[in-house]
Amino acid sequence: MTTTLQTLLADFVFQEEGKQSRTLVEEQTIAGVTIPVFTNEFWTSKQRQAHSLHEVSYRACFKPQLPRFFIERLTRAGDVVYDPFSGRGTTMLEAALCGRNVIANDVSPLSALLSRPRISPPTVAEVADRLEEIDLSSEEESNVDLSMFFHKRTLDEMISLRSYLGKENPDEIDSWIRMVATNRLTGHSNGFFSVYTLPPNQATSAAAQVKINSKRNQQPEYRNVRTIIRKKSAQLLKDLNLFQRDTLRTICSKSQFLTGDARATGDIKYDSVQLTVTSPPFLDVVQYAQDNWLRCWFNGIDAEEVGKTITMSRTMEEWNGVMSGVFRELFRITQKNGCVAFEVGEVRNGKIKLEESVVKLGVDAGFNCEGIMINQQQFTKTANIWGISNNSKGTNSNRIVLFRK
Numbered sequence: 001m002t003t004t005l006q007t008l009l010a011d012f013v014f015q016e017e018g019k020q021s022r023t024l025v026e027e028q029t030i031a032g033v034t035i036p037v038f039t040n041e042f043w044t045s046k047q048r049q050a051h052s053l054h055e056v057s058y059r060a061c062f063k064p065q066l067p068r069f070f071i072e073r074l075t076r077a078g079d080v081v082y083d084p085f086s087g088r089g090t091t092m093l094e095a096a097l098c099g100r101n102v103i104a105n106d107v108s109p110l111s112a113l114l115s116r117p118r119i120s121p122p123t124v125a126e127v128a129d130r131l132e133e134i135d136l137s138s139e140e141e142s143n144v145d146l147s148m149f150f151h152k153r154t155l156d157e158m159i160s161l162r163s164y165l166g167k168e169n170p171d172e173i174d175s176w177i178r179m180v181a182t183n184r185l186t187g188h189s190n191g192f193f194s195v196y197t198l199p200p201n202q203a204t205s206a207a208a209q210v211k212i213n214s215k216r217n218q219q220p221e222y223r224n225v226r227t228i229i230r231k232k233s234a235q236l237l238k239d240l241n242l243f244q245r246d247t248l249r250t251i252c253s254k255s256q257f258l259t260g261d262a263r264a265t266g267d268i269k270y271d272s273v274q275l276t277v278t279s280p281p282f283l284d285v286v287q288y289a290q291d292n293w294l295r296c297w298f299n300g301i302d303a304e305e306v307g308k309t310i311t312m313s314r315t316m317e318e319w320n321g322v323m324s325g326v327f328r329e330l331f332r333i334t335q336k337n338g339c340v341a342f343e344v345g346e347v348r349n350g351k352i353k354l355e356e357s358v359v360k361l362g363v364d365a366g367f368n369c370e371g372i373m374i375n376q377q378q379f380t381k382t383a384n385i386w387g388i389s390n391n392s393k394g395t396n397s398n399r400i401v402l403f404r405k
Contacts, residue, residue: 005073006036006371008073009038009040009042009371009373010023010025012038014042016041016044021041022040023038023040024040025038026039030356035370036370036371037371037374038374040375041375041376042373042375043063043375051093051097051240052237052238052239052240053097053236053239053240056183057199057201058087058201059202059292061279062090062398063090064093066090066400067091067277070277070339070341071094071098071100071277075095075098075100077099078099079274079275080102080103080272080273080274080275081095081100081103081273081277082103082333083103083105083278084105084278085280085281086105086111086278087111088115091278092119093118093119096255099250100251101251103257103268103273104116104255104256105258105259107259107262108292108306109259109301109306110296110301112258112259113179113182114179114183117172117179119251119252120172120249121172121240121248122172124234127176127177127229127233128230130174131177131226131229132226134160135164136161137160138159142159144206144297145206146294147220148195148206148220149220150194150220150223151220154222157224158298161181161225165178165181176233180233181225181298182295182298183232184200184228185203185294185295186200186203186204186294187200190223191231193228195209195213195219195220195221196216197209197212202291203292203293203294205290262280262329263326268333269333270332271334273333273334274339275339275341276330276338276339276341278342280323280326280342282354292306316357319357323358323361327362327365328365330365330367331367331405334405336405337405338404339370339403339405340367340402340403341400341401342362342400342401342403343398343399343400344399344400353399354399355401362401362403367403367404368403368405369401369402370402370403372399372400372402373398373399374398374399375397375398
């Protein structure tokens with residue numbers, strides 16, 4: 001990777017809609033190591049539209065263009081691509097679409113639930129047929145009051161579906177339906193089961209929803225669960241062609257989806273991974289239990305218990321302690337000359353430079369640090385969620401530390 005990737009980044013010229021810019025190359029000394037820093041607009045959402053299968057909401061996920069950049073340049077068909085903090089499975093799906101074998105890990109069981117079905121997708125017709133077979137007329141009561149979110153008929157259908165999906169070893173079609181339903185619980189359009197509320201990746205509390213309803217003078221309207229799942233399935237599958245479906249089917253048969261601590265992934269073989277592309281939890285920016293309580297309820301998961309196991313470090317010392325263990329494990333499973341692209345973004349108004357800590361952590365684990373890549377783009381309002389106040393500068397950046405074994 002060293003000479004090839006450094007040369008590639010240094011010589012990279014960004015071009016889009018008549019714009020172009022050359023990569024700025026500077027040097028920075030971190031923990032006694034002098035490394036190059038490459039700054040440019042290496043990709044944008046316009047440059048390559050993401051595949052429709054990615055359109056599943058999840059808090060704190062990066063754009064598919066990020067892992068695609070490294071997968072295309074640092075791996076070949078059949079290589080193993082890994083993400084220890086998989087989230088909604090962005091790296092996993094991009095790698096699978098490129099014909100790479102995949103390993104995905106996340107401490108949250110929601111991750112595998114949302115990601116695995118998308119590399120073994122059914123057809124829209126199969127989904128529609130299965131939905132018609134499911135009895136949604138159960139009169140079972142919810143164990144929590146959700147009347148502020150859902151019309152009674154909608155909630156009855158949801159509870160019936162929840163009960164049906166609670167069986168062990170669901171097949172690919174049921175797993176897909178569960179994934180789509182989990183993604184359609186709450187949102188701010190009639191494409192969700194709920195009345196108008198927060199975006200789907202950030203569930204509000206029941207008490208807060210009562211206030212939203214009062215302020216907007218709204219009441220939950222009936223939403224047809226079957227119709228919404230069919231429509232979302234069609235949206236997710238619209239870009240999928242026969243070649244990609246065959247590719248995903250092949251990859252799925254060899255894939256690994258792990259649920260556990262990224263510091264202890266004994267199911268992954270030594271020296272087996274060619275490329276890791278990941279983005280870890282950024283200190284205590286995201287509150288797992290608060291954001292995912294409704295998704296967890298639907299899937300019978302204890303959100304509070306899972307939240308306790310997620311890296312929610314309040315200090316850099318705590319965060320470094322956890323990530324040092326992650327890097328030791330990454331070094332164990334990475335092949336010789338294999339690579340790690342570790343994206344750390346910006347947190348706390350840019351005052352904390354996580355990349356500086358990451359360089360030391362990777363070097364201490366045994367990796368060679370090949371540089372820091374900064375993908376600098378036009379500012380987007382989403383960045384404000386993470387505490388970035390650089391609107392005056394008009395930019396929003398991904399900061400990726402690059403390592404080689």
